[in-house]
Amino acid sequence: xxxxxxxxxxxxxxxxxxxxxxxxxxxxxxxxxxxxxxxxxxxxxxxxxxxxxxxxxxxxxxxxxxxxxxxxxxxxxxxxxxxxxxxxxxxxxxxxxxxxxxxxxxxxxxxxxxxxxxxxxxxxxxxxxxxxxxxxxxxxxxxxxxxxxxxxxxxxxxxxxxxxxxxxxxxxxxxxxxxxxxxxxxxxxxxxxxxxxxxxxxxxxxxxxxxxxxxxxxxxxx
Numbered sequence: 001x002x003x004x005x006x007x008x009x010x011x012x013x014x015x016x017x018x019x020x021x022x023x024x025x026x027x028x029x030x031x032x033x034x035x036x037x038x039x040x041x042x043x044x045x046x047x048x049x050x051x052x053x054x055x056x057x058x059x060x061x062x063x064x065x066x067x068x069x070x071x072x073x074x075x076x077x078x079x080x081x082x083x084x085x086x087x088x089x090x091x092x093x094x095x096x097x098x099x100x101x102x103x104x105x106x107x108x109x110x111x112x113x114x115x116x117x118x119x120x121x122x123x124x125x126x127x128x129x130x131x132x133x134x135x136x137x138x139x140x141x142x143x144x145x146x147x148x149x150x151x152x153x154x155x156x157x158x159x160x161x162x163x164x165x166x167x168x169x170x171x172x173x174x175x176x177x178x179x180x181x182x183x184x185x186x187x188x189x190x191x192x193x194x195x196x197x198x199x200x201x202x203x204x205x206x207x208x209x210x211x212x213x214x215x216x217x218x219x220x221x222x
Contacts, residue, residue: 006048007063007179008076008176009063009179010076012069014036014173015036019047020177023184026051027047028175028177029046029047060089060191061089061090073203090189090195096174097115099182100113101125103174105151110127110129111150113126114141116156122138122141141160152167157170
């Protein structure tokens with residue numbers, strides 16, 4: 001049975017959209033900027049048109065759940081939930097770090113997916129050893145790796161890699177086509193069961209929301 005996935009990511013920076021049929025990307029797009037809320041639905045429509053896929057032909061929606069930008073995660077999940085409910089199809093949630101780990105080039109080094117939290121530490125996951133995302137300082141990550149040769153993959157990999165011992169950088173954003181393929185590993189019916197038993201995918205926030213007060217001070221709330 002043909003499975004057509006609409007996948008998108010707003011969790012890190014900008015947005016990415018792809019339509020994938022049976023693992024093959026029919027169309028994809030990456031846009032920079034902070035206008036995800038305004039641009040996401042038009043970008044989805046444009047990529048669908050390029051792929052020649054009608055809404056009702058979609059089998060599955062896949063979206064990144066975080067970690068990443070609070071606003072980006074919220075925008076992506078809200079759009080994904082709305083589309084899935086309107087079309088009556090399942091919703092797959094894929095972490096940004098899983099997507100990045102899947103994009104890492106073949107290597108015998110430790111692979112580290114890393115996203116700058118912009119608060120002095122990193123959202124990370126380690127392929128195989130610790131795929132569940134965690135938050136850690138640069139110093140803490142260096143200590144955890146114990147000098148092992150590694151590849152750092154993520155949008156700010158070129159910033160983090162020089163701060164670690166024997167690290168290479170692979171600069172990348174979550175690829176929506178990869179997000180779709182990861183969702184297809186479970187399949188449309190598998191996600192339908194998960195949605196029914198566990199509910200729709202939820203956002204993955206590794207810390208509370210960062211708020212700026214009128215006087216300019218910043219604080220984090222749970």
